[in-house]
Each structure stands twice: as structure tokens, then as C-alpha cells.
Amino acid sequence: MKKSEISRKDFIRMSGLGLAGMAFTSGLLSSAKSFAAHAGEASEGPTGSLEINGGKSYLFKNVRLETGFVYDEGEVVHTKTELFCLEIKDGKIKSISANKPTAANAIDAKGLLMLPAFRDMHIHLDKTWYGGPWQATRRGPGGVKGMIALEQQILPEMLKTSTYRAEKLIELLQSKGTNFARSHVNIEPTSKLQSLKNLQKALENKKGSFGAELVAFPQHGVFYTDSVPYLKDAAQMDIDFIGGVDPYSVDGAIEKTIDFTVQLALDNKKGIDIHLHESGESGLKTVEYLIKKVNENPVLKHKTFLSHCFVLGKLEKTKQEQVAEQLGAAGIGIVSTIPFGRLIMPIPTLYKYNVKVMTGNDSIVDHWSSMGTGSVLEKANLMAQLYGYATELPLSRSLRLATGHVLPLDDKGNQQWPKAGDAADFVLIDASCSAEAVARISPVKSLINKGQIVY
Secondary structure, three states, X not given: OOOOOOOHHHHHHHHOOOOOOOOOOOOOHHHXXXXXXXXXXXXXXXOOXXXXXXXXXXXXXXXXXXXXXXXXXXXXXXXXXXXXXEEEEOOEEEEEEEOOOOOOOOEEOOOOEEXXXXXXXXXXXXXXXXXXXXXXXXXXXXXXXXXXXXXXXXXXXXXXXXXXXXXXXXXXXXXXXXXXXXEEEEOEOOOEOHHHHHHHHHHHHOOOOOEEEEEEEOOOOOOOOOOHHHHHHHHOOOOOEEEEEOHHHHHOOHHHHHHHHHHHHHHHOOEEEEEEOOOXXXXXXXXXXXXXXXXXXXXXXXXXXXXXXXXXXXXXXXXXXXXXXXXXXXXXXXXXOOOOOOOOOOHHHHHHOOOOEEEOXXXXXXXXXXXXXXXXXXXXHHHHXXXXXXXXXXXXXXXXXXXXXXXXXXXXXXXXXXXXXXXXXXXXXXXXXXXXXXXHOOOEEEEEEOOEEOO
């Protein structure tokens, strides 16, 4: 079997970590504070969020919600919207009612579009230069193993500020409308468990305004640097998934590494999320072996994911269809950073076979990439461009990549979100509808998490 280890340059290009631009948008926080201060019912939450009426109950007016589609000769050509009032109580949407534009006891959403809060499902919050002095990525020979050697040199210094920088990175994500992330966190002999502990501290500091699930990630290989004892310790801590990276290229053994990962997940009732950059024969064999192991252990269905999985973009069409069907049947999801360049992932084919597809920013301003805006809406836009989703309906459907598959309207135009009782997790965005938000990467003006205005 020929190894298919790729260069760092190719990995960065294929990961889709580009499109810089860190402009922050102004939110509704100032007007909300003014309203709440006038009412005598506002206080700053422990994480800088605005708690109104003790975090219990308040009203939004002039909130724009999607209500249906407009058709012309059977084609969706426009999305209908109307303005409503929303009552928020105890972190949930209590009611949605006719708009009262003159209501004095309401926060004015000013006609901004309400969409589900965004979810970044592949990011490394634990290691970033964001929040500190500018430093461009350093590149050298050696592919992924070259990066392992670099990390072993720089991680001890990065760990000194990793809690602070994780918090600043979370604030960037919030400014782009994200209130939840799946973060991979280094577990290896250099960091041991310190990277995890530092990130947990940052998440504790942000717990009122941001949610996360964690992947114990053996960035330096499971066996290549003997991460086994640290992974076993991490699996008993507050993490959600057991991770991995390129079993053949890094560890030199697909079955041994996958067997260990699967057993550790089973023993500790965790999910699985494995980085797979290999795009040749070894990549395909890894996918097929993981499918086999999940089918043997059905408890792992819908709890197992492959991140990147570039090999899918290299397969001929018939094989793509076959593997996508097998992934869908096994309940294995794909987390793609929407790579651009010579490699185009078969996301429409994955959707066809009901494979759960999610996205994330991956590395943001770190030693893997100098790029990264923090916007998953930008990822939805990039997907729409790659697959020619230029008309109203497919553009509006593309939003699901940013929201974790939650859409305001179903495919027939029936309103399905929000409803009374839903968590008050949403963004207010300067767009007329979902399709425009995706097409223009419209600016997020405010993020509400569990009823608190956090941006």
C-alpha cells in the first residue's frame, strides 16, 4: 500500500481555511441596554452577556421571520417574510405573536431577519495565535509529521496563553453568529492533559454564552508518540468524542489504530470523530474499515464522524455513490471545511444518501493556517458557489450547513422554525431571507444564546 501523506501546503489549500476578513458588526446590545436600563431591569451577565429582567422575560418587536415561498411556474423565486413579536422567557421562546410596532416595552429588532444560531462543528479552540500579536503560519518539509515536530516545539509556549486566546476566539465566533462549537483538543505526550484543562477553563468562563462539545484529539498520532495513556485518562474526563488522525500515514496501521479508537469510545460511551486527510488507497481503506466497525457496533451509529475525508473527493462517481450509501446506512457523518481548489467534495451526493454533513472553521490564525474569519455562514456561501446553488430554493437550503440542519422553512415552504418552546438561540442578521444571507454572507447584528444577548 502506498502512503498518501500530503504536504502541509496541500493540506491547508484543501482544508478551505481561506477568505480572511475579521470585521466585527455592531449589534443590538446598545439599544437593548438603553431599553432595559429605562425599565430598570437589566444587568450584565457573568460572561458579558446582557441579562434582561433578571434573565427571565422580555419582548422583541419588529422581528422578521420567513413565512413561505413564492412560486413562478413551479419554481421558488422568492421567500415571503413578515414582522412579528417574540416573547423570551427563561431562555426559551415563550410565544410568537402579531407585530406591535408601537410597543414601548419591547426591544426593537428593526426588521432584521431572525435565523437559528450558527454551529461550528470542527475547530481547534485550544491552539490559536488569535488574540495575540500577528504571526503568520510557518511552513516547512515533512507533511503532517513535519507539523507534529513543529507542534512539539511550540506547544509549551502556546499553553501559557491558551485559555485567554480560546476565550478571544470564542468571542470572534460569537460575533459571526455562532453559539456552539465542536472543538478538537490536543491529547498527546507534549501537552498531556494541559491543553484540555486550559480549554475547559475558558469554556467555564464562557458557559453562560457559549456551548461546546470536545474531541480528545491525538494530534501526534495514537501510537506514533504513544498518546494511549493520555487518551485513556481524557476519555474519563468531560469530553464527548474520541478523535484520531490519519491512521496509516501517522501510525502506520489502519486496523490497530481504528480498533483502539472504537474500543475506547465503547468503553467510555463516547462518540468518534477522526481527521482523515489521506486521499489515496489508504484513505479509502480507512473509511471502509470504520464503516465495518460501526456496523459491528450499532451503538456508534449517528455518533461517528470523519472530518475532512478528502478521499471522497478523489473517487470516481460510481464509487462515490457506493461509499456515500454505506456511510448513510452506517450513520457516519462527514465534517467538511468545504475545500476549494483542485479538490471538490461530493457533498450533494452525501446529502442524497442522508449522510449528515456539517462544517467548521478548523484552524483560525494558528500554525496550521494564517487565515480564518470565524464565519460558518461563509462556509455555506462557499458550498453554494462550488455546487452552483444560485437560485432561491437551493440557496435557502444551503443555510443548514451553518445551523446544524435547522431551517426556518421546510422544502415545501412550510414554517417549521421558530416555535413556542424552542430554545432562544438565534441571530438577527441584515438580510431579507435565508437565500440572501447565504449569497451575500450578510452581517450578523446580534446573537442571542438561551435568551441572553451575548453579541
